[in-house]
Amino acid sequence: MITLLKSPQREVKIGDSGFIVIGERINPTRRKKLADALIKGDMEQVKADAIEQVQAGAHVLDVNVGAGGIDEAATMDMAVRAVMSVTDVPLCIDSAKPDALEAGLKACAGKALVNSVNADPEKLKAVLPLVKKYNAAVIGLAYDEKGISENPEVRMTAVKTIVDAAAALGIGREDLVIDCLAFSLGTNHRSAAICLETMRQVKTQYDLNMVLGVSNVSFGVPNRSDINTVFLSQCMANGLTCGIINPLDTSMMKAFMATELVLGRDKHSRNWNKYYRRGLALAEAAKA
Amino acid sequence: MITLLKSPQREVKIGDSGFIVIGERINPTRRKKLADALIKGDMEQVKADAIEQVQAGAHVLDVNVGAGGIDEAATMDMAVRAVMSVTDVPLCIDSAKPDALEAGLKACAGKALVNSVNADPEKLKAVLPLVKKYNAAVIGLAYDEKGISENPEVRMTAVKTIVDAAAALGIGREDLVIDCLAFSLGTNHRSAAICLETMRQVKTQYDLNMVLGVSNVSFGVPNRSDINTVFLSQCMANGLTCGIINPLDTSMMKAFMATELVLGRDKHSRNWNKYYRRGLALAEAAKA
Numbered sequence A, B: 001m002i003t004l005l006k007s008p009q010r011e012v013k014i015g016d017s018g019f020i021v022i023g024e025r026i027n028p029t030r031r032k033k034l035a036d037a038l039i040k041g042d043m044e045q046v047k048a049d050a051i052e053q054v055q056a057g058a059h060v061l062d063v064n065v066g067a068g069g070i071d072e073a074a075t076m077d078m079a080v081r082a083v084m085s086v087t088d089v090p091l092c093i094d095s096a097k098p099d100a101l102e103a104g105l106k107a108c109a110g111k112a113l114v115n116s117v118n119a120d121p122e123k124l125k126a127v128l129p130l131v132k133k134y135n136a137a138v139i140g141l142a143y144d145e146k147g148i149s150e151n152p153e154v155r156m157t158a159v160k161t162i163v164d165a166a167a168a169l170g171i172g173r174e175d176l177v178i179d180c181l182a183f184s185l186g187t188n189h190r191s192a193a194i195c196l197e198t199m200r201q202v203k204t205q206y207d208l209n210m211v212l213g214v215s216n217v218s219f220g221v222p223n224r225s226d227i228n229t230v231f232l233s234q235c236m237a238n239g240l241t242c243g244i245i246n247p248l249d250t251s252m253m254k255a256f257m258a259t260e261l262v263l264g265r266d267k268h269s270r271n272w273n274k275y276y277r278r279g280l281a282l283a284e285a286a287k288a
Helices: A032-040 A044-055 A072-086 A098-107 A121-133 A152-168 A191-205 A214-218 A224-237 A250-262 A267-287 B032-039 B044-055 B072-086 B098-107 B121-133 B152-168 B191-206 B214-218 B224-237 B250-262 B267-287
Strands: A003-006 A011-014 A020-023 A060-063 A091-094 A113-118 A137-141 A176-179 A209-211 A242-245 B003-006 B011-014 B020-026 B060-063 B091-094 B113-117 B137-141 B176-179 B209-211 B242-245
Touching: A003 A137, A020 A044, A032 A044, A044 A060, A044 A072, A060 A072, A072 A091, A072 A098, A091 A098, A098 A121, A113 A121, A113 A152, A121 A137, A121 A152, A137 A152, A152 A176, A152 A191, A191 A209, A191 A214, A191 A224, A191 B250, A209 A242, A214 A224, A214 A242, A224 A242, A224 A250, A224 B224, A224 B250, A242 A250, A250 A267, A250 B191, A250 B224, B003 B137, B020 B044, B032 B044, B044 B060, B044 B072, B060 B072, B072 B091, B072 B098, B091 B098, B098 B121, B113 B121, B121 B137, B121 B152, B137 B152, B152 B176, B152 B191, B191 B209, B191 B214, B191 B224, B209 B242, B214 B224, B214 B242, B224 B242, B224 B250, B242 B250, B250 B267
Parallel strands: A020 A060, A020 A242, A060 A091, A091 A113, A113 A137, A137 A176, A176 A209, B020 B060, B020 B242, B060 B091, B091 B113, B113 B137, B137 B176, B176 B209
Antiparallel strands: A003 A011, B003 B011
16 A cells, blocks of 8 residues: 655655655644744744754655644644745654644645544544545544544544544545554553554554554653664564654664664665764764 | 473573573683693683673573584583573573583573584474473574575474474473574575564564574674674564674664663663663763
């Protein structure tokens, strides 16, 4: 199953040969400086984040401008235009508010990914028509109006609801990317296993593309990067085809490339060796 | 399936709740100082390696004394006694020579693991009677006299030969630990994937315990520890229950513990937190 995203200059195929990195940095949550700039309508930090993430290897950029007291629709419009002015990758339009999603979709040239919908009927009704209208793809979160279940079967019921609702509007399965939900191991030591089991079922029953905010799993747990590395790797073996991650976090980038190598997907170890040489070159440049 | 190993003081259950670390350091390959000491019959380095590995978390110690020009049987006898004099963990008696295996098994109190047999009829005839005679368990390597195949199906034929030959001598399946063979990704970019596929089949068809020399996979490849981490993690998801690894390599130790956490096997994250606190304490001690 291939989910096609487009910018005017590039196509990105989720589910094709390589793992797709959706850069998560353009998001004011826990980034006060970015939040302040967004509220003032200053897009310099957004542009810098966009450039830096693409240079670090992001294939798609998530754009979220949800800060307290902001005019989210107007700011989303500005942020999408700002990102497009400095990079040429497809975008992931990220908001809890339908009007901000629509503002982002309207501003975005190409085919975007919408972040996100869930199985709550109200949410489906608000978001899926936008996905259809703007010919976008959409992230479907595996929960519904009753909340988030710790039972993979219940999460699968939510996935089915989303698949059916999308089909009813003529949105193809290739335009759905499922998020099976990862929560902190600090609150439930089985939270990663629940997510992995749900992913196995999505893969077997629907063969849909899947995305995840990987690093949530280690929130509040010591030695986060070790856990993130291993969890990302396990997710990829279970069918994860893209991740919302920080491309500046080299341990994450190494984790997905090492996993592609170990799973036999990196022919002649080309990407791995290229990444290694790039690391050496950067280290040399830093010394000089 | 549980493979029980014993020292006079301890039992180790492979395939029970936790991943079992077989310390690989007592081996003169690429350790000239140890080789020289062994040739002189000096067991101080062997003792130091034994203590250090157990302190670092090894559950079982591999003992290999195969250096050029050595009386391997006599040295194995001395080395096994030396290790038992300073530690109380079960042993893995490791030699290509049946007489050295027998010397080690004779010297070893408890129930040892023999490293190793393969599906070559000559090898089976030489090693399995010793396993039976000394009531040991044995590592079965997934190849035969025709060599090592890159086809998982052919590796499975070797596994079947070993399972059948053991059964014919009355050695139970619980006393077989299969090594599906990991070779360098540097020579074949699919070598890890071939191993993982073979492991899946061993798990499904026989549910046997499995062991692996994990770090082979990264031999000659840049950034070895990243690859080892991810490969060990994938192997565990495919049924690896013990590994022949260097317990002093903290990236390996973190990899198996993070994997147990992510797979939901570390209840209330107890081991992970314990390891983290131990690391902090060691860092504090190093500063003081």
